Amino acid sequence: MLKHFNYEEFDSPDQIGSGLPTNDGGKMNPDFLHKLDEARAISGVPFFITSGYRSDKHNAIVGGRVGSSHLKGCAADISCKNSGDRAKILKGLFQAGLGRRVGIAKTFIHCDMDYDKPSAIWLY
Numbered sequence: 001m002l003k004h005f006n007y008e009e010f011d012s013p014d015q016i017g018s019g020l021p022t023n024d025g026g027k028m029n030p031d032f033l034h035k036l037d038e039a040r041a042i043s044g045v046p047f048f049i050t051s052g053y054r055s056d057k058h059n060a061i062v063g064g065r066v067g068s069s070h071l072k073g074c075a076a077d078i079s080c081k082n083s084g085d086r087a088k089i090l091k092g093l094f095q096a097g098l099g100r101r102v103g104i105a106k107t108f109i110h111c112d113m114d115y116d117k118p119s120a121i122w123l124y
Helices: 029-042 056-061 083-095
Strands: 049-051 077-079 099-106 110-111 118-123
Touching: 029 077, 029 083, 029 110, 083 099, 083 110
Parallel strands: 099 118
Antiparallel strands: 049 077, 077 110, 099 110
């Protein structure tokens, strides 16, 4: 059970309201979700998930990479509006063990736990 998130926050947007059963959040890697929940607790700021699990269709719509970690359910993008929150979110991610693969953009932070890919920190 997660303290700071609902599984629906990780659903692929193309499935919401489609009349199809969603439960995409249930396709997320449980270890990843528990570490993300821990990171949220450490950071002390809310995490608004802008992208969690992605269907192949949604990944194509948003221009996601082939082999995206979102397709595997082991990645999330977290909205970030200022440098103070960015620092707190990053601190939480690293202390919770999610600092292995992190991408930093002006409006969001990507983190994933994809062990099929090398460790990396990048800027968008």
